[in-house]
Amino acid sequence: MGTVALIIILFLSVFFISCSSSTRSEYEMKLLYEGWLVEHHKNYNDLFEKDKRYEIFKDNLKYIDEHNAGNHTYQLGLNLFADLTVDEYQNNDLGFNPLSKMNMTYKVSSRYMLDKGEELKLPNSVDWREKGAVTHVKNQGKCNSSWAFTTIATIESLNKIVTGELISLSEQELIDCYRKGCGRDDPVKAFEFIILNHGIDTAEDYPYRAVYSKCDLSKKKKKVVSINGYVLGPFNNENAMKGGGGKATCYWRC
Ligand SMILES: *[C@@H]1O[C@H](CO)[C@@H](O)[C@H](O)[C@H]1NC(C)=O
Ligand SMILES: *[C@@H]1O[C@H](CO)[C@@H](O)[C@H](O)[C@H]1NC(C)=O
Ligand SMILES: *[C@@H]1O[C@H](CO)[C@@H](O)[C@H](O)[C@H]1NC(C)=O
Secondary structure, three states: OHHHHHHHHHHHHHHHHHHOOOOOOHHHHHHHHHHHHHHOOOOOOOHHHHHHHHHHHHHHHHHHHHHHHOOOOOOOOOOOOOOOOHHHHHHOOOOEOOOOOOOOOOOOOHHHOOOOOOOOOOOOOOOOOOOOOOOOOOOOOOOOOHHHHHHHHHHHHHHHHHHOOOOOEOHHHHHHHHHOOOOOEOHHHHHHHHHHOOOEOEOOOOOOOOOOOOOOOOOOOOOOEOOOOEEEOOOOOHHHHOOOOOOOEEEOOO
């Protein structure tokens, strides 16, 4: 059974690569769908649902093919959301709840400011993935916990840039010990928790479960990476991100 599934998936991959830019036959799309169902462990309760999802899947596949045939800097592929409509996907409560959406006055703390007349020489773009400063894509499951992933991803990359080590850190620790449950929250508050907690554990040590479990700070849980402050920058202001001219709000001992 395992071997058969593997062969089908391999076959589908080859098929996919060789046919990806041409129009697909119904048979080919059906094969892709069946392979996708196996790959993502999808089980629909009734045939009607399976057919309905197949129609949506085909729509998404068409969108992916059209995009990939164009001249873009990125390619699309089938992931576990491929049987959802755009509306269904957007109706997911991913969990971002910014408490800090109030009127903010931005002020850059001195350590981020350049001397008058000094010009910062920066490349036009940086791909942090090429520099190994981004962990793998993670899946938050049904926990509405995007805020935790936002905070953790930022700290993971910061840690790599500062120490040279890329370590996957624990979103679950934030869910269990800061929020004490699944649900929406604010990434900014999660930064504050990590400061007060004197650090955060690795994902290996404190793995993601997508459900609340009792906070486990005791025992052998380590505080592997810590931060001592954070700056909330103005939205969509590249100049401020460069540290020149713009203003940002500095929180906590900047
Ligand atoms: C594709 O896009 C790149 C970058 O925008 C451009 O330099 C190139 O000429 C484009 N190629 C075609 C075939 O349009
Ligand atoms: C921001 O400030 C303006 C002017 O003081 C006010 O009208 C507005 O309601 C404020 N917005 C928020 C989100 O507090
Ligand atoms: C996630 O959010 C949705 C929509 O607000 C809600 O129905 C659901 O119960 C939430 N789930 C969790 C685990 O918080």
